[in-house]
Amino acid sequence: xxxxxxSVQHLVKRFGTTTVLDDIxxxxxxxxxxxxxxxxGSGKSTLLRCMAFLEEATDGSxxxxxxxxxxxxxxxxxxxxxSATELRKVRSQIGMVFQQFNLWPHMTALGNVSAALRRVxxxxxxxxxxxxxxxxxxxxxxxxxGHYPSQLSGGQQQRVAIARSLALEPKIMLFDEPTSALxxxxxxxxxxxxxxxxxxxxxxxxxxxxxxxxxxxxNQISFLDHGKLLFTxxxxxxxxxxxxxxLEQFLDTYLDRGASTLV
Amino acid sequence: MGFDFNVILSKQDALVSGIGMTIFVxxxxxxxxxxxxFVIATARRYGGVIVDKALTVPIEVIxxxxxxxxxxxxxxxxxxxxxxxxxxxxxxxxxxxxxxxxFAEIFRAGYQSVPPGHVEAAECLGFTRxxxxxxxxxxxxxxxxxxxxxxxxxxxxxxTALLSLITVPEMTMTASAIGSQEYAFVEAMVLIALxxxxxxxxxxxxxxxxxxxxxxxxxxxx
Numbered sequence: 001x002x003x004x005x006x007s008v009q010h011l012v013k014r015f016g017t018t019t020v021l022d023d024i025x026x027x028x029x030x031x032x033x034x035x036x037x038x039x040x041g042s043g044k045s046t047l048l049r050c051m052a053f054l055e056e057a058t059d060g061s062x063x064x065x066x067x068x069x070x071x072x073x074x075x076x077x078x079x080x081x082x083s084a085t086e087l088r089k090v091r092s093q094i095g096m097v098f099q100q101f102n103l104w105p106h107m108t109a110l111g112n113v114s115a116a117l118r119r120v121x122x123x124x125x126x127x128x129x130x131x132x133x134x135x136x137x138x139x140x141x142x143x144x145x146g147h148y149p150s151q152l153s154g155g156q157q158q159r160v161a162i163a164r165s166l167a168l169e170p171k172i173m174l175f176d177e178p179t180s181a182l183x184x185x186x187x188x189x190x191x192x193x194x195x196x197x198x199x200x201x202x203x204x205x206x207x208x209x210x211x212x213x214x215x216x217x218x219n220q221i222s223f224l225d226h227g228k229l230l231f232t233x234x235x236x237x238x239x240x241x242x243x244x245x246x247l248e249q250f251l252d253t254y255l256d257r258g259a260s261t262l263v
Numbered sequence: 264m265g266f267d268f269n270v271i272l273s274k275q276d277a278l279v280s281g282i283g284m285t286i287f288v289x290x291x292x293x294x295x296x297x298x299x300x301f302v303i304a305t306a307r308r309y310g311g312v313i314v315d316k317a318l319t320v321p322i323e324v325i326x327x328x329x330x331x332x333x334x335x336x337x338x339x340x341x342x343x344x345x346x347x348x349x350x351x352x353x354x355x356x357x358x359x360x361x362x363x364x365x366f367a368e369i370f371r372a373g374y375q376s377v378p379p380g381h382v383e384a385a386e387c388l389g390f391t392r393x394x395x396x397x398x399x400x401x402x403x404x405x406x407x408x409x410x411x412x413x414x415x416x417x418x419x420x421x422x423t424a425l426l427s428l429i430t431v432p433e434m435t436m437t438a439s440a441i442g443s444q445e446y447a448f449v450e451a452m453v454l455i456a457l458x459x460x461x462x463x464x465x466x467x468x469x470x471x472x473x474x475x476x477x478x479x480x481x482x483x484x485x
Contacts, residue, residue, distance in 0.1 A: 052383075052387055054383050054386070054387070084391070084392075088389045088391075091386075091387060091389060092389050094387070095387070095388075096383075096384070096387040098380055098383070098384065100378070100380050102378070102380035102381050102383065102384040103384075104381055104384075104385075104399055104402075104403065105403065105480055106402045106403060106477075106480050107480075115388075115398065116385075116388040116389065116390070119390055119394050119398060120388060120389040120390060120394075148480040149480075150480060161384075164384075164388070165387075165388070168388060168389070
């Protein structure tokens with residue numbers, strides 16, 4: 001048990017014989033922005049999805065604000081699945097933002113953001129929509145409330161998705177490559193929303209390839225490779241030379257793509 | 264003997280009641296079939312591997328045998344296993360089961376058409392399973408499910424003609440009887456063919472209207 005917003009303890013995830021997460025332990029303090037970086041297939045997205053119980057870990061445990069997520073251990077040390085009601089309660093502390101936005105296409109932006117307030121919090125329509133508007137305003141989209149996702153740009157869709165997650169006032173926000181499906185311009189508007197969230201003191205876990213964002217907004221950098229957590233450090237340490245050799249190699253690929261000519 | 268509709272139209276009361284019976288077994292049978300099919304598809308999705316596999320068998324058997332054979336087995340064979348039904352309930356039951364097997368597959372495809380991420384988003388927000396089905400899955404699959412459902416309803420309408428063979432007094436039975444009595448069999452068949460066709464067109468029209476209403480969000484312009 002710990003005092004942190006999220007505590008990951010000896011997490012193991014296997015798909016068949018492939019080990020995707022290999023004994024991961026990670027503490028994420030409240031109010032911090034924790035960035036998970038690493039090459040594709042390193043397990044960073046799987047780790048994040050485990051924190052939302054979208055993937056079930058094979059072993060180990062995760063605590064959200066001190067409460068076990070997904071599984072509980074009985075007196076004999078045997079792992080039991082949490083009841084659906086328990087799970088919903090623990091999950092209500094977190095908001096999840098996906099790479100593919102996952103807005104519901106048959107609802108307007110306002111409908112997407114107010115749905116959980118109405119169905120889960122059982123609010124009346126007027127009250128839910130009023131609260132939803134507050135969140136849309138926060139992401140700068142109050143003038144798009146009546147638009148369907150098909151009428152919005154990728155960046156706008158992702159901002160609606162962020163507003164949808166914020167509507168239930170979670171304590172922790174999880175971001176799974178939130179800008180990977182966006183062009184550089186749209187990426188900027190989404191990152192700006194995330195920056196202002198971080199400035200408000202929201203606890204955030206961000207899986208990202210935006211190294212610049214990780215270095216400037218992150219308080220904690222975790223580098224994963226082949227299912228192993230190679231290190232967790234403050235960005236000032238993680239990115240300072242001499243760097244971890246695997247990180248050095250990973251960062252080199254960014255410059256190799258021609259970006260170095262711009263620097 | 265010429266082609267004379269007047270003989271047939273003079274039996275208009277019997278015809279109208281036959282048409283009424285056809286519409287009744289069609290609408291009720293299709294509704295039951297859709298509901299049972301939806302329940303089967305839902306049980307297969309959420310009931311685990313055993314339920315999924317177990318439900319595959321009856322679906323394949325029903326899709327793999329003619330409706331007429333199923334109808335006869337239920338009506339004439341039922342009493343051997345203590346299931347003695349009158350013609351109408353037997354016909355409705357057979358039609359519902361037959362349609363349900365197809366609707367189960369339609370809804371299975373509908374469930375699969377919804378991106379898993381849309382469900383994950385709702386799960387993360389604390390929606391219950393029933394809320395997810397009602398508010399996310401059903402509305403999202405509706406557009407995909409409507410055309411094959413209308414198709415199925417049309418097939419079921421035409422299969423109701425076979426209920427005449429177990430003496431359900433629907434319009435094929437009524438028209439055959441009148442046609443034979445009045446020596447105007449062809450006229451009777453032409454008339455009911457027209458009625459079947461009008462009903463089919465009506466079903467198609469309703470389907471297109473529903474599609475148009477539901478596709479609002481796809482066609483919406485920025």
